Amino acid sequence: MSSLTAAGPVTPPVSSRRIARLALPALVVLAAEPLYVLVDTAVVGHLGRVPLAALAIGGTVLTLVVWLGTVTAYGTTGRSARRFGAGDRAAAVAEGVQASWLALAVGVLLLVVAQVTAGPLARVLAGGDPEVAGAAASWLRIATLGAPGLLLAAAGNGWLRGVQDTRRPLYFVLGPNVLSAVLCPLLVYPAGLGLVGSAVANVVAQTAGGLLFVGALVAERVSLRPRPRMIADQLVLSRDLLVRGAAFQISFLSATAVAARFGAASVAAHQIALQLWFFTALALDALAIAAQALIGAALGAGDVAGARALARRFALVGGVCGLAFALLVAAGTPVVPSWFSADHQVREQALTAWPWFVAMQPVAGVVFALDGVLIGAGDLRFLRNLTIVASVCAFLPAIWLAYAFDLGLGGIWAGLALLVLVRLVGLLLRLRSGAWAVAGATR
Numbered sequence: 001m002s003s004l005t006a007a008g009p010v011t012p013p014v015s016s017r018r019i020a021r022l023a024l025p026a027l028v029v030l031a032a033e034p035l036y037v038l039v040d041t042a043v044v045g046h047l048g049r050v051p052l053a054a055l056a057i058g059g060t061v062l063t064l065v066v067w068l069g070t071v072t073a074y075g076t077t078g079r080s081a082r083r084f085g086a087g088d089r090a091a092a093v094a095e096g097v098q099a100s101w102l103a104l105a106v107g108v109l110l111l112v113v114a115q116v117t118a119g120p121l122a123r124v125l126a127g128g129d130p131e132v133a134g135a136a137a138s139w140l141r142i143a144t145l146g147a148p149g150l151l152l153a154a155a156g157n158g159w160l161r162g163v164q165d166t167r168r169p170l171y172f173v174l175g176p177n178v179l180s181a182v183l184c185p186l187l188v189y190p191a192g193l194g195l196v197g198s199a200v201a202n203v204v205a206q207t208a209g210g211l212l213f214v215g216a217l218v219a220e221r222v223s224l225r226p227r228p229r230m231i232a233d234q235l236v237l238s239r240d241l242l243v244r245g246a247a248f249q250i251s252f253l254s255a256t257a258v259a260a261r262f263g264a265a266s267v268a269a270h271q272i273a274l275q276l277w278f279f280t281a282l283a284l285d286a287l288a289i290a291a292q293a294l295i296g297a298a299l300g301a302g303d304v305a306g307a308r309a310l311a312r313r314f315a316l317v318g319g320v321c322g323l324a325f326a327l328l329v330a331a332g333t334p335v336v337p338s339w340f341s342a343d344h345q346v347r348e349q350a351l352t353a354w355p356w357f358v359a360m361q362p363v364a365g366v367v368f369a370l371d372g373v374l375i376g377a378g379d380l381r382f383l384r385n386l387t388i389v390a391s392v393c394a395f396l397p398a399i400w401l402a403y404a405f406d407l408g409l410g411g412i413w414a415g416l417a418l419l420v421l422v423r424l425v426g427l428l429l430r431l432r433s434g435a436w437a438v439a440g441a442t443r
Contacts, residue, residue, distance in 0.1 A: 019290050019317075025166035027286035029157065032177040036205065037275050038340075039181045040198050043188050045268075045341040051195045052341060053264045054135035056271030057125045058199075060256045061118075061140055063278075065110055065147045067245045069154030072103050074375050075238040076155055077292045080162020081376060082440070085300025089163060093220050096159025098230040100217060103155040107148030114144035125253070127260040135195055142199035149203075149210030156213025164293050172212040180205030240380035247391040251419065254396060255412050258403045266409050269349030272340045273357055273413070280325050284365050287318050288372025295376030302439045307377070311431055314369040322365020330358045349409050356413035363420050370427040379436035386426040395419040 037059065045052045076099040080092040118140040119133075126133035157169050180201045187197025217224065252274070259270035291314045298307040329336075337350040374383050395415045402411025430436055 019287075019294070019313075022161075022164060022166050022290035022293055023286045025170040026161070026289035027283055029166070029169045029173045030282040030285050030289070032173045035279060036177045036181050036184075038279055040184055040201070041271060041275050042340050043185045044195060044198050045272075045346075047188070047194060049264050049268055049341075049343055049346065050131050051135060052268045052271060052346070053126075053129075053132045053260075054122075054139060054195060055198065056256060056267050056274075057122055057132065057136035057260070058139040058143065059271065059275075060125065060253060061121060061136075062143055062202075063252065064249055065107075065144065065150055067249050068106060068110070068242075069103075069151050071238055071241040071245050072099055072106075072151060073154040073158035073161070074292065075099070075234060075241055076158025077161045077289070078296050078376050078378050079234070079237070080159045081164075081293050081296025082300035082378070084163045085297030090222060092163050093159060093217070093222050094227075094230070095162065095234070096155060097217055097222060097224055098227055098234060099155035099158055100152055100214065101226045102231050102234060103151035104148055107151040110147045111144050114147070115141055118144075125257050125260060127257065129260075129264065132260075132264065139195050139199045142196060143202045146203035146206030149207035152210030153206070153213050156210075156216055160213075160216065161289055161293050162296065164297070166289070166293075168216055169213075172216070173209055176205040176208035176212070179208065237378075237380070240384040241375075244380070244384040244387040247387045251391045251395045251399075255399050255416070258399050258412055259409060261403060262408055265343065265345035266349050268341060268343070268346045269337075269353065270409060270412065272337060272346070272350050273353040273409075276329075276336070277357060277360075277416075280329065280361060281364060281368065284318065284321055284325065284361075284368045285372070287314055287321065287365075287369045288375070290314075291369060291372030292376035295373050296378075299377055299437065299439050304437045304439050307437050308434060311370070311373040311437075314373055315366050315428075315431065318365040318367075318369030319362055320365070322362035325365070326358050326361035329354075329361060333358075352409045353413040356410070356417050360417050360420050363424050367420055367423050367427060370431060374427070374430065374436050377436045377438065379430070379438075382430055382436065386423060386430075390419050390422040390426070394422045 041055065044055045076095055080095045083095065084092040118137040122136040122140065123133040126136060160169050183204060184198055184201040187193045187200055191197060256267065256270065260267040294310055295307050298310060333354055337347040341347060395418060398415030398418050399412050402415060
């Protein structure tokens with residue numbers, strides 16, 4: 001925790017060990033959910049092409065809930081970290097209480113909406129294939145029962161990261177996901193539930209995780225009373241993250257819709273490559289979590305120079321980690337697609353996206369690290385505008401041109417690479433300007 005003296009703000013030096021102490025547990029937490037999704041994809045993939053395509057459709061829609069969870073976590077981390085850096089832990093935890101009430105309300109609302117809209121939405125995304133659309137809708141209606149728990153866990157992750165506690169989230173996320181990974185193949189095959197078993201396993205993990213994070217708030221012995229004014233403040237300050245996330249979600253939903261129009265094999269292969277991309281992205285995002293906590297605390301304590309130096313360090317480390325991931329992904333090219341499907345056409349289509357997947361890793365490492373820096377600093381308006389420009393002016397035109405000119409899955413993934421590259425340029429320019437580094441307990 002930082003302190004103030006007559007000479008000004010004093011913050012402990014940020015060593016590589018301190019960064020690792022925050023980032024490594026966060027890595028496990030971030031990797032747990034996409035790793036489970038990869039297990040889920042592998043299990044369902046061996047049911048056949050239609051169930052895997054249905055999981056691709058339903059899973060893409062469910063990422064809307066994951067996106068809202070990310071918004072909740074990231075918004076809460078920045079606010080909690082600034083208050084923690086200013087020396088007020090109680091206020092930092094209070095942010096988590098109100099974020100949890102907000103998460104619960106939104107989760108219940110999404111659950112209800114999904115029961116009504118799952119069918120029409122699945123039919124639109126499936127591109128007219130009634131078998132895939134029906135299976136996707138059934139999966140989605142069950143899977144969204146876990147939405148309240150998923151969002152409660154996200155809020156809990158947010159405030160715990162803000163007070164620089166990444167150890168408890170490690171246990172609260174990893175335990176339920178391991179349980180669910182064991183349940184998934186048992187429910188799908190021996191229990192004979194098929195695709196539905198996958199959805200039930202999702203709900204088990206998300207609900208258990210949410211309850212564990214609620215228990216952590218209760219253990220803090222703070223008031224659990226909802227405060228509408230603070231919740232409203234969180235909504236106002238999170239609007240830029242919501243718009244930014246919406247731009248991403250529209251982009252990924254559009255990509256899945258385009259892939260579906262190239263056929264069941266293409267959308268199934270897209271599901272494999274996309275879930276691997278999400279896995280590596282969230283693993284790299286562990287640095288962003290550490291950046292949010294440390295940058296927020298430094299600026300909350302008034303240490304602008306320290307925050308700027310730390311930002312440069314995170315950018316460098318992000319690039320190195322991204323390069324390491326690129327080497328791992330490249331080495332796995334001959335074997336990894338076969339883990340998820342025995343269908344020759346699906347594996348062949350997945351290899352079309354693979355060169356783009358490999359090439360994006362080093363760039364993504366820097367991008368995700370700098371995202372964390374600016375989120376921790378509360379520079380959300382800039383992130384919103386940059387994402388809108390990258391999505392609307394680069395990614396969406398690229399993938400719809402890929403459809404118009406029949407460029408296949410390779411065209412879709414070239415568009416994703418363009419999205420990442422545009423964001424890199426914008427983030428580096430913002431980092432150099434220093435306009436993001438504003439000191440104080442609130443921004």
